Amino acid sequence: MSTRIAFLKGHGTENDFVIVPDPDNALDLSPRTVAALCDRRAGIGADGVLHVVRSAAHPEARHLADEAEWFMDYRNADGSVAEMCGNGVRVFARYLQRAGHAGEGDLPIATRGGVKHAHLAKDEPGAEPGTGPVTVAMGRAALPGGDVTVATAHGTAPALHVNMGNPHAVAFVADLADAGELLSAPAVTPAGAYPDGVNVEYVVDRGPGHVAMRVHERGSGETRSCGTGACAVAVAAARRDGADPAVTGSPVTYTVDLPGGRLVITEYPDGSVDMTGPAVIVAEGEIDAEWLAGVS
Numbered sequence: 429m430s431t432r433i434a435f436l437k438g439h440g441t442e443n444d445f446v447i448v449p450d451p452d453n454a455l456d457l458s459p460r461t462v463a464a465l466c467d468r469r470a471g472i473g474a475d476g477v478l479h480v481v482r483s484a485a486h487p488e489a490r491h492l493a494d495e496a497e498w499f500m501d502y503r504n505a506d507g508s509v510a511e512m513c514g515n516g517v518r519v520f521a522r523y524l525q526r527a528g529h530a531g532e533g534d535l536p537i538a539t540r541g542g543v544k545h546a547h548l549a550k551d552e553p554g555a556e557p558g559t560g561p562v563t564v565a566m567g568r569a570a571l572p573g574g575d576v577t578v579a580t581a582h583g584t585a586p587a588l589h590v591n592m593g594n595p596h597a598v599a600f601v602a603d604l605a606d607a608g609e610l611l612s613a614p615a616v617t618p619a620g621a622y623p624d625g626v627n628v629e630y631v632v633d634r635g636p637g638h639v640a641m642r643v644h645e646r647g648s649g650e651t652r653s654c655g656t657g658a659c660a661v662a663v664a665a666a667r668r669d670g671a672d673p674a675v676t677g678s679p680v681t682y683t684v685d686l687p688g689g690r691l692v693i694t695e696y697p698d699g700s701v702d703m704t705g706p707a708v709i710v711a712e713g714e715i716d717a718e719w720l721a722g723v724s
């Protein structure tokens with residue numbers, strides 16, 4: 429009889445995750461293991477893994493344990509590690525709520541990009557419990573400057589370098605189809621602009637304060653949504669539109685439509701960025717430990 433390991437499946441605007449609760453950090457989630465879990469044919473299938481560990485039990489988060497009880501050990505679908513995942517934080521918060529580790533209201537979550545504060549909204553009257561939107565205080569965007577271009581077989585576009593804890597190149601284009609099929613990562617010039625790789629966003633305007641985007645994620649390919657990407661896009665759009673909350677003293681909000689849904693992003697005069705969107709748990713199950721050992 430094989431041992432079984434609990435998992436859940438969840439998504440935020442269809443950026444989907446295998447959630448692996450492991451409070452004591454007892455599992456060895458190697459890059460191969462993560463890639464096998466995320467495999468959409470031979471595994472469970474997801475854009476990434478949310479490894480749920482107590483901060484005190486993880487060497488990368490121990491120093492944050494006084495601020496946040498839980499550490500989101502996020503991995504991309506290819507097994508690589510990333511600093512932050514915006515949709516992941518919302519889904520992670522929803523999991524903690526469902527598991528009884530958190531209630532409605534504020535919830536600090538440790539990430540490799542520092543502690544992020546999630547806010548689980550009250551459910552609408554009559555709605556299923558645990559279905560309200562989740563807002564995450566994402567911190568400040570950094571715009572290091574420098575000219576960057578992104579290229580696919582379909583063409584080349586100028587892009588803005590934005591860091592939301594993880595790296596992004598944001599390109600405004602005439603049509604989202606201009607990015608082509610995005611089956612492989614767009615080439616970025618200059619080659620050394622992103623030594624650790626980059627997430628690339630293609631953006632079109634939908635109206636005042638309203639954009640739509642596609643994204644090719646580092647380590648996961650084209651996904652149906654990217655929370656940090658939507659924040660990077662909103663900040664890039666605001667600067668392009670001549671709106672800088674630090675200068676005007678007024679917050680700026682952008683609605684960002686993604687293939688998997690809608691996120692609302694607000695940047696405040698102190699530079700902090702909030703992201704609001706849905707977070708859904710769709711299934712719970714058990715991973716066969718023998719299978720996992722075989723693929724690791």
Ligand SMILES: N[C@@H](CCC[C@H](N)C(=O)O)C(=O)O
Pocket residue numbers: 443504509510511512513514515516594595627645646647648651653654655656657
């Ligand atoms: N989908 C995520 C971003 C996940 C990390 C990214 N692929 C990277 O390597 O930086 C989000 O919602 O932010």
